Amino acid sequence: MKSKEERAVLVCTKLRAVVFGYTKDTSGDTIFLRSARNCFYWDAACEGFLGLANVGPVGKSKVGKRADIELREISCVVFVTPEAVKVWEEAKWSS
Numbered sequence: 397m398k399s400k401e402e403r404a405v406l407v408c409t410k411l412r413a414v415v416f417g418y419t420k421d422t423s424g425d426t427i428f429l430r431s432a433r434n435c436f437y438w439d440a441a442c443e444g445f446l447g448l449a450n451v452g453p454v455g456k457s458k459v460g461k462r463a464d465i466e467l468r469e470i471s472c473v474v475f476v477t478p479e480a481v482k483v484w485e486e487a488k489w490s491s
């Protein structure tokens with residue numbers, strides 16, 4: 397799907413990457429994400445990976461630093477709620 401405005405999305409790849417970021421185009425096997433953050437681990441409080449799109453990386457979830465990236469071999473794109481975007485933006489790495 398192409399849009400004139402950027403949207404927050406959660407992208408899953410066939411290699412099991414789970415990445416949050418912003419894009420205008422979710423069509424195709426390759427997606428460019430601006431200010432992307434990889435979720436290395438999500439807490440059970442998220443209630444699954446779709447919960448990352450609804451509530452964000454809560455609890456003891458581990459989220460990496462931001463980077464502009466191009467993802468290939470996309471398996472899933474989920475649109476992220478405004479509430480979850482706030483949590484993603486505020487998430488900090490915790491050892």
